[in-house]
Amino acid sequence: MKKLEDFADDINKCSKCGLCQSVCPVYKITGNDCAVSRGKFVMLDGVLKGDLKLNKNIEKYLDMCLKCGKCKNFCPSNIDVCEIFNTAKYECAKNTFHGKFEKFLESKWVFGSFMKVGKKVNDICKTLTRISAPQVSGRNSTLSLREREKKISLLYFKGCVNNFYPKTERAFKKICAHLNNVEIIELNFDCCGLPFLSSGNMERFEEVKKYNLELIESCDFDYILTDCASCESTLKGYPSSGYKKSPLPPCLELFGASENSTFPDTLRADALPKIRFTKGVNTSLVREVSRSDGGFSFVNAAEFLTGQNIKFKFKKPVKVTFHKPCHLENDDFLKPLLEKCENVEYIEMKDYDDCCGFAGEFAIKNPKISSAISKQKALNAYETGADYILTTCPACVMGLHQGFIAAGKKSPEIMNIIEFLALAEFAGK
Numbered sequence: 246m247k248k249l250e251d252f253a254d255d256i257n258k259c260s261k262c263g264l265c266q267s268v269c270p271v272y273k274i275t276g277n278d279c280a281v282s283r284g285k286f287v288m289l290d291g292v293l294k295g296d297l298k299l300n301k302n303i304e305k306y307l308d309m310c311l312k313c314g315k316c317k318n319f320c321p322s323n324i325d326v327c328e329i330f331n332t333a334k335y336e337c338a339k340n341t342f343h344g345k346f347e348k349f350l351e352s353k354w355v356f357g358s359f360m361k362v363g364k365k366v367n368d369i370c371k372t373l374t375r376i377s378a379p380q381v382s383g384r385n386s387t388l389s390l391r392e393r394e395k396k397i398s399l400l401y402f403k404g405c406v407n408n409f410y411p412k413t414e415r416a417f418k419k420i421c422a423h424l425n426n427v428e429i430i431e432l433n434f435d436c437c438g439l440p441f442l443s444s445g446n447m448e449r450f451e452e453v454k455k456y457n458l459e460l461i462e463s464c465d466f467d468y469i470l471t472d473c474a475s476c477e478s479t480l481k482g483y484p485s486s487g488y489k490k491s492p493l494p495p496c497l498e499l500f501g502a503s504e505n506s507t508f509p510d511t512l513r514a515d516a517l518p519k520i521r522f523t524k525g526v527n528t529s530l531v532r533e534v535s536r537s538d539g540g541f542s543f544v545n546a547a548e549f550l551t552g553q554n555i556k557f558k559f560k561k562p563v564k565v566t567f568h569k570p571c572h573l574e575n576d577d578f579l580k581p582l583l584e585k586c587e588n589v590e591y592i593e594m595k596d597y598d599d600c601c602g603f604a605g606e607f608a609i610k611n612p613k614i615s616s617a618i619s620k621q622k623a624l625n626a627y628e629t630g631a632d633y634i635l636t637t638c639p640a641c642v643m644g645l646h647q648g649f650i651a652a653g654k655k656s657p658e659i660m661n662i663i664e665f666l667a668l669a670e671f672a673g674k
Contacts (some may be wrong), residue, residue: 246447249336250331253293258322260285265316265326270600274617279306282316282326304337309611311604311618312443313571334445344445351446357434390570396428399549400466404476405436406639412660413472413639416667417546423671426551429470432460438600439478440605454483461541472546472663474638478572481543484584531540546663547637551578551585557669559588565665566591566631568622568645569598570638583661586669592629599625603644616651623648626657636664 265282266272278284285306291297307330316327338344350356407414421427434457441450457480461469471477565583571574576598583591602608602618623645626634634645634657642659649656 246451247328247332249289249329249333250293250334255324255329256286256290256293259283260322260325261287262321264321268315268319268516270311270313270315270602270618271611271614275309277309278307282320282324285310285330289329292333298339299333301341304334304341307334307337308607308613311571311600311602311607313600313604315571315600331442331445331447335444335447336445338491347444348446348449351441351449353449353452396426397468398428398430398466399414399468399470399544400430400432400461400464402434402437402469402471402476402480403431404471404473404639406473410639413546413663416661416664417472419667420550420555420663420671423555426553430464430466432464434460437476439475439479442479444606457488458483468542468544468549470544470546470549472637472661474545474570474573475640477543477545478574481574497522499631504533545573545578545637547582548578548626550663550666551582555585556672557586557589557666558672559586559669562588562590563631563633564590564629564631565635566626566629567595567597567662568594568601568626568634568636568641570599570636570641571600573637581668586666592631594629595625596622596629597625601641601644601648603640603647605640608644608647619644619648620651623652623654627652627654632657633665634659635665636660637662657664 259282262285263281263283266278269281272278272281279288288297288303288306292299292303297303310327310330312327312330314327317324320326338347401414402404403411403414418429421429435453437457438453440449441447441453469477469480471480567576567579580591583589599622601622602615602620604615608615627646627649636642636645636659639661642661646661
């Protein structure tokens with residue numbers, strides 16, 4: 246586990262250019278230089294030199310961060326800002342009463358028990374509803390080898406929200422029930438660990454990371470599928486040493502690959518002799534989903550459905566807009582997916598990829614700032630006149646609702662894009 250002193254070189258790499266100010270949502274609201282990366286690095290540099298101590302005041306500014314990653318992406322020195330702040334937060338919190346209390350709430354005895362209750366309630370609801378679903382397997386699939394070769398095996402990391410409010414999970418399975426090439430594998434995953442990472446509870450994060458990796462390595466699959474951008478981003482951030490070395494899955498049909506496709510190095514056709522191609526389909530969604538070390542491949546639910554042989558017919562014309570979560574790596578799937586929807590008009594909102602301002606505990610510790618950021622996002626969405634605001638993160642759904650309350654505007658329907666698609670009638674291409 247790294248210490249703050251291990252990042253001394255990275256902190257010194259900060260040239261204090263101030264470019265982070267132009268992209269930081271918190272700075273745009275507060276104008277406070279201590280709220281932006283540059284100001285925090287000045288304080289942390291003082292800590293490393295012994296001029297300052299990690300006190301409550303510094304911790305307050307460390308908490309004043311959405312972990313959106315925009316400053317990292319814009320930083321000319323390519324400093325991993327979030328990792329440094331998470332480490333500093335860990336060292337701040339480990340010796341304070343409130344830090345120890347947070348760790349208690351996030352422990353497997355409290356948070357873990359809460360999750361187990363949610364899962365049990367979810368299981369009971371599944372039994373009562375008995376919705377039609379695609380083939381669902383546990384760790385040891387009952388499908389024969391021949392059957393599995395015909396199907397795309399998706400290891401479904403459902404995330405915490407689906408344990409309590411499985412609306413997105415049900416929507417995805419409802420859609421997949423109309424596909425004959427999907428096997429969904431469900432395991433008893435823990436939280437991805439993002440809440441623990443953000444609060445500086447590194448021990449708990451390492452605990453759930455190890456547990457989840459052991460489950461992932463226990464079964465065979467083609468892709469890890471998520472319906473939450475934050476979960477996927479966190480899973481991809483697990484250190485490469487924890488990943489098993491495995492070849493890419495022998496299927497790129499979901500990315501619309503053709504025989505003439507040009508792939509990134511890790512997706513070259515000559516490196517994948519068993520690959521199956523689908524002719525005559527759009528190739529724009531092909532992207533590098535595998536890690537450079539040959540580890541697992543990820544796909545989010547919306548990307549997956551974009552490449553499937555299915556269309557979505559809405560009875561009445563509707564207008565939609567989209568909020569891109571900060572943790573969503575790319576949204577190349579969006580327009581091709583909406584093109585598969587009949588009677589749907591897409592209207593892009595202003596600054597559609599700006600942060601919604603929620604970010605879990607950030608909204609609890611900085612309610613005024615969070616509300617102000619959410620309000621601007623809601624107003625941008627409201628101006629489109631859309632009937633639905635779509636996204637791919639449950640926290641963003643809450644942030645958008647918060648924004649409309651702050652703006653005093655009537656909210657349109659706000660939901661995961663998968664839930665929206667499940668409202669349609671389904672048909673083949």
